[in-house]
Amino acid sequence: MAQEQEEKLFLPRFITTDENFAPGHRACIGCGEALAVRHVCKALGNNVIIVNATGCIEIFSSLLPLTSWRVPWIHTLFENVGAVVSGIESAYKARIRKGKIEDRGVVFVGFAGDGGTSDIGLQALSGAMERGHNFLYCCFDNEAYMNTGIQRSSSTPYGAWTTTAPVGKKSIVGQMTWKKNMPEIAVAHRIPYVATASPSFPFDLMDKVKRGMEIEGPAYLHIFSVCPTGWRCPPEITVEIGRLVVETGIFPLYEVINGEYHLSVDFPELKPVREYLKKQGRFRHLTEKDIERIQARVEEEYQRLKEKVGGK
Amino acid sequence: MTKRRIVGLEGSFAIAEAVRMANVDVISAYPITPQTHIVERLAEMIADGELDAEFICVESEHSAMSACVGASAAGARVFTCSASQGLELMHEVLYIPSSMRLPIVAVAANRALSAPLSVWCDHSDVMAIRDIGWIQIFAENNQQAFDLTVCAYRIAEDKEVLFPAMVHMDGFYLSHVTEGVMLPDEEEVAQFIPDYEYPFVLDPDNPVSMGCYGPPFIYPEAKKAQEVDFEKTKPKIQEVWNEFGDTFGRSYSPVEEYQMEDASIALLTMGSSGETAMLAADEMRAEGREVGLVRLRLWRPFPFKEFREAVKDVELLVVLDRALSFGMGGPVCSEVKSALYEKRKELNIVGFIGGLGGRDIPIDGFKYMVNRAVERVKAAEWGEEMGPEMIGVRE
Amino acid sequence: MGKEKIGWKELEIGCVVTEPGSAASYKTGEWRSERPVRDNTKCIKCGICYIYCPDACIREDEEGYFEADLYYCKGCGVCAHECPRGVITMVEEEEEAKEEKEK
Numbered sequence: 001m002a003q004e005q006e007e008k009l010f011l012p013r014f015i016t017t018d019e020n021f022a023p024g025h026r027a028c029i030g031c032g033e034a035l036a037v038r039h040v041c042k043a044l045g046n047n048v049i050i051v052n053a054t055g056c057i058e059i060f061s062s063l064l065p066l067t068s069w070r071v072p073w074i075h076t077l078f079e080n081v082g083a084v085v086s087g088i089e090s091a092y093k094a095r096i097r098k099g100k101i102e103d104r105g106v107v108f109v110g111f112a113g114d115g116g117t118s119d120i121g122l123q124a125l126s127g128a129m130e131r132g133h134n135f136l137y138c139c140f141d142n143e144a145y146m147n148t149g150i151q152r153s154s155s156t157p158y159g160a161w162t163t164t165a166p167v168g169k170k171s172i173v174g175q176m177t178w179k180k181n182m183p184e185i186a187v188a189h190r191i192p193y194v195a196t197a198s199p200s201f202p203f204d205l206m207d208k209v210k211r212g213m214e215i216e217g218p219a220y221l222h223i224f225s226v227c228p229t230g231w232r233c234p235p236e237i238t239v240e241i242g243r244l245v246v247e248t249g250i251f252p253l254y255e256v257i258n259g260e261y262h263l264s265v266d267f268p269e270l271k272p273v274r275e276y277l278k279k280q281g282r283f284r285h286l287t288e289k290d291i292e293r294i295q296a297r298v299e300e301e302y303q304r305l306k307e308k309v310g311g312k
Numbered sequence: 313m314t315k316r317r318i319v320g321l322e323g324s325f326a327i328a329e330a331v332r333m334a335n336v337d338v339i340s341a342y343p344i345t346p347q348t349h350i351v352e353r354l355a356e357m358i359a360d361g362e363l364d365a366e367f368i369c370v371e372s373e374h375s376a377m378s379a380c381v382g383a384s385a386a387g388a389r390v391f392t393c394s395a396s397q398g399l400e401l402m403h404e405v406l407y408i409p410s411s412m413r414l415p416i417v418a419v420a421a422n423r424a425l426s427a428p429l430s431v432w433c434d435h436s437d438v439m440a441i442r443d444i445g446w447i448q449i450f451a452e453n454n455q456q457a458f459d460l461t462v463c464a465y466r467i468a469e470d471k472e473v474l475f476p477a478m479v480h481m482d483g484f485y486l487s488h489v490t491e492g493v494m495l496p497d498e499e500e501v502a503q504f505i506p507d508y509e510y511p512f513v514l515d516p517d518n519p520v521s522m523g524c525y526g527p528p529f530i531y532p533e534a535k536k537a538q539e540v541d542f543e544k545t546k547p548k549i550q551e552v553w554n555e556f557g558d559t560f561g562r563s564y565s566p567v568e569e570y571q572m573e574d575a576s577i578a579l580l581t582m583g584s585s586g587e588t589a590m591l592a593a594d595e596m597r598a599e600g601r602e603v604g605l606v607r608l609r610l611w612r613p614f615p616f617k618e619f620r621e622a623v624k625d626v627e628l629l630v631v632l633d634r635a636l637s638f639g640m641g642g643p644v645c646s647e648v649k650s651a652l653y654e655k656r657k658e659l660n661i662v663g664f665i666g667g668l669g670g671r672d673i674p675i676d677g678f679k680y681m682v683n684r685a686v687e688r689v690k691a692a693e694w695g696e697e698m699g700p701e702m703i704g705v706r707e
Numbered sequence: 708m709g710k711e712k713i714g715w716k717e718l719e720i721g722c723v724v725t726e727p728g729s730a731a732s733y734k735t736g737e738w739r740s741e742r743p744v745r746d747n748t749k750c751i752k753c754g755i756c757y758i759y760c761p762d763a764c765i766r767e768d769e770e771g772y773f774e775a776d777l778y779y780c781k782g783c784g785v786c787a788h789e790c791p792r793g794v795i796t797m798v799e800e801e802e803e804a805k806e807e808k809e810k
Contacts, residue, residue: 012754022728023763023779024735030783035761049514051382061730064530065713067521070728072514075523076381076408083375087340087382087390088514090366094337095388098364100507106516124378127371202758236784236797239759413721474720512723521724533715534722540715 015206016042025068027060030235032226032242033140034060036199037111040138040223043209044109046071051085053112053121054078056147057140079120081110082128082137089133107136107213114141114155118182129189129218136212136219139182142227150230154180157250158297159290161232161282172285178297186220187256193219195255195264200242204253204264211255224251232281244276249302254309261308273298321493323486324349326454327393327419327479329493330461332363333501334417337388340368340379344398349487350419351393373398377405377418384414385522387513389465392416395483396423399437403444409476410445411538412523415468415510416476418446419461421483422583422634424669432670433483435582435634438611439643445538447477447545448611452586454491457481459562462501467552469508473545480611482584484670496560504559542613549610566615567622568607571597575604577682578626582608582644585632585673592678603682608644616651623652628660630685632678633700634667641665641700660689666703677703735762739782741797747772749792756786756795 021041027034033056044050052058052075061068062075076084089108096103110128112121117139125137144162145151152162152175161167161174186194193215197205205223212219226242228235245251248271253264273295277283286294321329327350331339339358341351357363366383370376373394380390394402399420409416422438424430442448447467451457457479464477481487512520526534550566557563570586571593572578581589586607596603606622606629608615623629633642640646645663652659662685667673681703719725743756750772757765757773764779765786775786787795 012758015758017767019763020728021763022731023776024730024733025762026733026735027761029738029781030785031761035759035785038761038763039758047516049386049516059525062521062524062724063730064524064526064534064722065718065724066730066733067524067724067726068728068730069521070519072516072519073521074382074385074514075525076378076412077404080375080378080405083340083370083378084382086368086370086375087338087379087384087388088386089382090338090340090368090379091383091386091388091390094364094366095386098337100337101387104516123371124375127375130371131368199759234784236788238761238783238785239789411721412723511720512725519727521727522721524722524724526722530713530718530722533713533718536715537718541720 012202015202018042020044020046020070021061022068022070024066025061026063027056028229030228030238032199032228032238033057033142035238036140036205036223036225039199039202039205040209041071043206044071044107044213047105048107048109049074049088051081051088051108051110053081053116055113055116056142057111057113059147078116080124081112081116081121082124082126085110085135085137086128086131086133089135108134110135110137112139114139114143114182115145115153118155118180119153126189129186129191129220132217134217136209136221138221138223140223140225142225142230143179144230146227146230155182159283159286159294161285167285173290174282174285183220183222189218190259191218191220192216192258193256195220196222196224196251196253198224198242198246198251198253200239201246201253201265208255230282232284233279237279241276241279244271244279247271248273248276249298250276252302252305254305261305263306263309270299270302316494316496318492318494320490321454322349322488322490323454323457323481324421324488325353326458326493327461327481328353328357329495330458331391332357333498334389334462334465334505335363335502336365336391338366338368338380338383338390339392340370340376340383340390341392342370342373342376342394342398344373344394344396373401374405377402380416381405381408381412381414384409384416384510385412385514387510389469389508390416391418393419393421395421396425396431396437400425400440403441406441406444406446408523411534413474414476415474417461417464417468418476418478420478420480421487422480423483430669433485433634434668434670436636438480439635439637442612442643445475445542446612447475447549449477449479450582450609450611451479451481451486452584452607454486454489454493455562456564457486458493458495459556459560460564462505463552463556463564465505467545467549469505470548470552471511473548475542475545480583485584500559504556546613546615564609565618566610567618568609569622570605570607572604572606572622574602575626576602577628577630577686578604578606578623579678579682580606580608580629580631580644580648582611583634585634585667588673588675589632589678592675595675596679596682601682614647614651619648619651623659626659628662628685628689630681631661631663632667632673632681633663633665636665636668645700662688663700664703665700671704673704735779735781736777739777739780740800741782741784742777742780742800743775743782743784743786743795744798745772745774745794747794750794751792753791755789755791759785759789761785
């Protein structure tokens, strides 16, 4: 069944050949985030304005005097994407109303990493969602501060090694806290659209981008972005990892449309988390007990999600 | 049709009137006291249909300026205001529009910084942001607050300028005090600051990338271009102020002189204390003292030429700082000294620090500063042991 | 563009970059240590290699086969790993590159 689902999602030939995120960008070899950005840009089309937080994407796409962006793009700071998007959307609203420009349905999009979203940028994002600006926010979650050297964020999963949650003689787990559930924080704002996606499921991802664009009001998309450099895994398995994280139930793909939960891909049986963890050097130190702990947590969370899907 | 009229307005309301007449598109602000009256009044104007603008009631000062950056990059005329801690929270963002060349206009109601918490006036917040690359202009009264805000749009949006501008008015002394303000005709203001088109607006028809990453091979070139262009704004600023004078009858200069014709001693002030200092100069003149007053209207870019010209015949310059650079003295005094270095070695400069956290400086305070400065020069009371004196402080 | 030679007067105001997608002039292919080599006899033209390329360097040719543009290909091997038919093998760059050092 899982295999069937997958095949249904793999329809590369129907996707536009436009690359609004141009090659020549300097992302690491096998970067899952660059892949995700590429997919998002394919779905977004040309009639957009992108606001980018400081982070990997901004660095690898905009080294002066060159740019990878074929759509209007602005970067200012790390923690203010929500506010800058708000300003742009408001500017368009006011200028259209005052007859200074025509309404051509421009879509306003925010890009940030997990640190720029769930840590330092959370306040600005929360403000923008609460005020109800019409925008799509894409969090590219590579589960740590990768651009600056793999420091832990609140989005780093339990047990992962990072340079600021190292594995030492005394502290043997790495990250000691559970990953912050950012999509649920977005849901708590009662915005019309929240979804999770992985570029290993590109068609699903692009559908979600389009839905987020079409819906009036704030839309939040949380995109799993594999980082071979920071996760200590070979670059060629980027897509495989992004698939396994879904198949193990660690990062389920779902949508919350006007408060109603929908699972995008369901599995009668989840693969054991071990299959996902063992492929990455950042989890190498984990003991059987640690892995069991993670397994139990994943099952519990997955169950909770399924109850929400059924409950509505 | 409205005509020019004099209205009693507190400084905050005068600013709001200027912003309304500038017909801004987006206002983004966070309500920290004491400038809230500005945005409260603007929110009222929008609610009453007197101003057609989007009001973004953001969740912090950091976001207030960030939203202005976004809106300005999207081609909108924008406004925000802040002070004190709010201005400090905004600090990081302030560098963005000056480097990315977005003509945002903001007003700061100058106030002290914590701790202890003070909501009162001084220039600590201003001095903390003097290196941000904004055009910074000081108003002395509510009329000036209005005029200079109108002018700020015209200056900032000029194609040869394209830098953000901040109008500084002293918190409480101006922001909360009602004075008579001559309001011009709205049509006249509209003509004075016509609609503008930002050259690189964020627009899908003409995609540009803004705020790209600058490694060492290009960063210094970026800063050089910014500095050269910033220096070039000075003649434009004067030009706009002259034109404002021709149209509305009140003109301004980067450095304004009072009773300076034959003055051997000059006081130097910024902001509202200039008006008290004028009274002090008058009284001292009546006593036969050759005292004049120099007021710095333009703080950034610093008006070196005009300033040197203003003090060229003075023997003693008495500088009032309403801020303290710990371990250094008064920031204005040290900048003034550096502006005169090598040009006027024979000039004595004595700095005082006063008016911190809303402490009033009465007329006698200025007289004291002049007398004390003369004493200190006579006694050659400086050198390494002699820092700036803080006036009006209890033992 | 000789980027190291750009003088301050040549920068656009605020360092705005006005040429969309200009990074496409930047050759990332030099990073590569392995290159994808295809056996198109096995290819079913599904396009999976195309959709999973993080560097957008795989293009469809007139016959419907997919080919990596080595100007950009960083040699990550995702295409080889994901290809359902084993069309693509990653080959050490030195061996291949000896004879055809492109551009």
